[in-house]
Amino acid sequence: MKIAIIGAGFGGMAAAYDLRKAGHDVVIFESADFVGGLASGFKEPHWDWAVEKFYHHWFQSDASMLGLIAELGLTDKVIFPRPLTVMYHDGKFFPFDSILNALRFPGLGFGLDKIRFGFVGLFLRLTNNWRALEKVTADSWMLKWAGKNVYDKMWRPLLVGKFGPFYKDVNMAWMWARIKARSTRLGTFEGGFQNFANLFAQKLRALGVEIRLGAQVKFIKRDPAKGLVLDAGGVQSFDRVLVTTSPNLMAKMCPDLPDDYLRGLLSLKSMGAVVMVLSLKQKLSNEGYYWFNLPKEAGFPFLALVEHTNFVPAEKYGGDNIIYAGDYLEQGHQYFSLSDEQLLDKFLPAFQKITPAFQRDWVKKIWVNKTNYAQPVPLVNHSQNIPAIQTPIDGLYFASMSQVYPWDRGTNFAVEIGRRAARMMLT
Numbered sequence: 001m002k003i004a005i006i007g008a009g010f011g012g013m014a015a016a017y018d019l020r021k022a023g024h025d026v027v028i029f030e031s032a033d034f035v036g037g038l039a040s041g042f043k044e045p046h047w048d049w050a051v052e053k054f055y056h057h058w059f060q061s062d063a064s065m066l067g068l069i070a071e072l073g074l075t076d077k078v079i080f081p082r083p084l085t086v087m088y089h090d091g092k093f094f095p096f097d098s099i100l101n102a103l104r105f106p107g108l109g110f111g112l113d114k115i116r117f118g119f120v121g122l123f124l125r126l127t128n129n130w131r132a133l134e135k136v137t138a139d140s141w142m143l144k145w146a147g148k149n150v151y152d153k154m155w156r157p158l159l160v161g162k163f164g165p166f167y168k169d170v171n172m173a174w175m176w177a178r179i180k181a182r183s184t185r186l187g188t189f190e191g192g193f194q195n196f197a198n199l200f201a202q203k204l205r206a207l208g209v210e211i212r213l214g215a216q217v218k219f220i221k222r223d224p225a226k227g228l229v230l231d232a233g234g235v236q237s238f239d240r241v242l243v244t245t246s247p248n249l250m251a252k253m254c255p256d257l258p259d260d261y262l263r264g265l266l267s268l269k270s271m272g273a274v275v276m277v278l279s280l281k282q283k284l285s286n287e288g289y290y291w292f293n294l295p296k297e298a299g300f301p302f303l304a305l306v307e308h309t310n311f312v313p314a315e316k317y318g319g320d321n322i323i324y325a326g327d328y329l330e331q332g333h334q335y336f337s338l339s340d341e342q343l344l345d346k347f348l349p350a351f352q353k354i355t356p357a358f359q360r361d362w363v364k365k366i367w368v369n370k371t372n373y374a375q376p377v378p379l380v381n382h383s384q385n386i387p388a389i390q391t392p393i394d395g396l397y398f399a400s401m402s403q404v405y406p407w408d409r410g411t412n413f414a415v416e417i418g419r420r421a422a423r424m425m426l427t
Ligand SMILES: Cc1cc2nc3c(=O)[nH]c(=O)nc-3n(C[C@H](O)[C@H](O)[C@H](O)COP(=O)(O)OP(=O)(O)OC[C@H]3O[C@@H](n4cnc5c(N)ncnc54)[C@H](O)[C@@H]3O)c2cc1C
Pocket: 006, 007, 008, 009, 010, 011, 012, 029, 030, 031, 032, 036, 037, 038, 039, 054, 055, 056, 057, 058, 215, 216, 217, 218, 244, 245, 246, 249, 253, 273, 275, 371, 373, 374, 375, 399, 400, 401, 409, 410, 411, 412, 414
């Protein structure tokens, strides 16, 4: 068969790998001039490693991704350093990278709240019944079972940070999936995720997959005589097509999809993200913290603060200290329209709050990355609203972050759904 894949993110590349190995002619169309999609990175001339545009790491439980890396013979390039994750409480940061440290966290006191926190965590790790949990919101479930204090201190900040105005609508299965599927150890690839994406693309090309970069697909439709035709600066026909973009872009590309499928695509909610990467002359955290959990109520102008060079040494970046500061935001939020300098002005006081000695002239360079599609928002009974991978148009398939539910999006699940879609395309 002649197969087209739209998107050279990890979902599209994983599907291409299996389809090519099954003996088919595979072409990947990618609108950007690089592979890796949302997990791609960039590199300054004096850096040995690339930095992801949006902070990325793997969990030890990411079986689909680590399994694929093993098949590609690249396991020796995966590293799991031991970075320090901390949680903010009353102006200070406390270690939060193990169950023991979570239990020691003073934000919950040492009485009944801590016991409820422990039991809720244990229950969520042990249960597999996410279908019961998706019937209620995380807000109501946590208030009932973890109690107001634990919810306000631990879980509400996470929901508010990730889902902003939609935080009360997110279902409890989302929270379950995060606790169930994540390990405390965090990993990355030597040279950064972009290096892995490049090596993967190199292997795909060696197998005979054609990867067309800078090739934006404008429409896909079924032609009675030619099969599935797509336009990427020239019309071509294929036997099967897999699209791995956001639901919105899929709807735009394939307006011939039946109304109910299109409506399903367009009704899915998601959050965007704005993430600033800074290279600094000095370390931000003298204590060597990597991941700072920051509650919105504490007044920080971002949700995530990540000192990447407390995970991967600064020597890989020519001695530059790399920081991420970012947030998940609803479309239309003012951060999307601010200039890079205006955003930096908003963020600078927060760096001083973390490290009083911080000065603006520590900043060597900034890069601001924005995406409208960063985090699907799963509402109550979300399993009933997920678009089918096999669309109603014969031969046309769709696999995106919005369909990996009940799991939370991530490169691991992009690989899983890409390979699942490939299996469906072969039957
Ligand atoms: C802020 C943030 C933090 C994250 N942190 C992590 C993390 O720590 N760990 C982790 O594993 N995951 C993380 N993720 C999620 C991870 O990046 C995604 O789940 C994964 O990369 C999705 O892969 P994909 O192949 O499904 O889609 P994408 O990577 O989005 O690939 C889709 C591709 O399609 C291309 N495309 C779009 N339209 C067209 C068109 N018309 N024609 C041709 N090509 C087109 C795009 O350019 C893109 O390359 C994070 C994401 C964000 C935003």
